[in-house]
Amino acid sequence: MQRLSISLIALTALVSSASLGATASAADPAPTAADAATLDKAVKGIETFYSATTDFKADFTQEVRRAHIARPLKKSGHVFYIRPGKMRWDYTQPDKVYYISDGDILWSYEVSSKQAVKMSVKDSELYDSLKFLFGEGDLRASFDVRLGSEKDGLRALILTPKTGQKNYKTLTLWARPTTWEIARTELVDPLDNVSTITFTGASYDKLKPEAFQFKPPKGASIQDLTQSPPPQPLEKDKVP
Secondary structure, X not given: OOOOOOOOOOOOOOOOEOOOOOOOOOOOOOOOHHHHHHHHHXXXXXXXXXXXXXXXXXXXXXXXXXXXXXXXXXXXXXXXXEXXXXXXXXXXXXXXXXXXXXXXXXXXXXXXXXXEEEEEOOOOHHHHHOHHHHOOOOHHHHEEEEEEEEEOOEEEEEEEEOOOOOOOOEXXXXXOOOOXXXXXXXXXXXXXXXXXXXXXXXXXXXXXXXXHOOOOOXXXXXXXXXXXXXXXXXXXXXXX
16 A cells, blocks of 8 residues: 555554565566566556555554564554645554654654654655655666565565665565555565555545644653754864
8 A cells, every 4th residue: 555654654653564576586486477467567567556546544563573582563553644744653552653644744742751853754765765656656677676475365565775775674565466455565674674564444435634743642741853052172172
């Protein structure tokens, strides 16, 4: 489904992905002309679907498999998007955590600790790489793209960033071949942790823009990451 990610998106904690074919092995068969034709269809289908979608909401489940830890971390909640760039992830289980963006500023808020963090969305590498999910950009400009396997009626499209992306190694989009709507994402981070997000109950009805505004509640502790760090004093200006 829609624009995840930020993801699915500017939230590296959200979008996720991968071991289901994230990297090619020496045993993989060489791609055929039919594979290339299907890949072209998949890329065009996903880009067309998301460029035509303006509003989206769904339930989601997330499973995070951490390297060297056997038990996965499971979360769930609701996700909402309005193009271009507005998103909201309401985590309800196991803890209440909110990620809310108006397209420029991204807030995260943890209810139990009353900790709010303010970030700039579009300065992030992840947002720039995944802007096709907001109806912008194109897949092949940002990624090396190849087809993965088929499973549960979905086709995998495996994306490897072309530039030095620091937030993740690979992103796999699992899409429905009939519409090229994304039903699941899998992301592998630099530490080989795998986060999988599955969407259900999708709706494309109009949403209210005011739901993507956030004001920290009274008593919240706020960390503002949009402010530039203060300049360091020159050596001659330091107090001995």
